[in-house]
Amino acid sequence: MPDLTPLDLADEIELVSTRLDALRRSAAVFWIDLHGPVPAVAHPVRAAKTIYGDQTRVVSAEPLARPWSRTFTARARSMGHFDGLFPGTLRAEPEFLLDWTVLLVEEALGPVRAAWRVEHEPVSWYAAIWADVLLLTDEWSAVVSLTNDS
Secondary structure: OOOOOOOOHHHHHHHHHHHHHHHOOOOOEEEEEEEEEEEOOOOHHHHHHHHHHHHEEEEEEEEOOOOHHHHHHHHHHHOOOHHHHOOHHHHHHHHHHHHHHHHHHHHHHOOOOEEEEEEEEEOOOOOOEEEEEEEEOOOEEEEEEEEEEO
16 A cells, blocks of 8 residues: 555546456446545535535535545446446456555545535536545545446
8 A cells, every 4th residue: 555645635536447447348437526625614515615616516415424435436336327337357456446446545544434425507618427535534535426428
């Protein structure tokens, strides 16, 4: 595991996404982004607004009922083209990369103590399918975003 600072995290997640992009088997795109991190903001809607700035209008933040890591990986697997992008045995590395993303986040930001699914209305076109998860640690707030486009 690399020794990560919160500011290194976006670069590491971009490397994961670049690898996922190289593995895909179609014109559809599957991508993971990190928005933030910013110093911890306890109120979820305020935290999301701070992270996104003018990029989008936050509509709501719904608490996750299970650990964020399980929600994140389950949502990634269920997104539109994921099965077609990474079929059969070709799915081992993408599955590892999803788990690796969880490890990177908690290594850089610390243990996630609360998470919310964020709903927003983009100012401009965002993606065909997306899922944003707001994470709060003792020191940081960040949004991990999954997108899937064709």
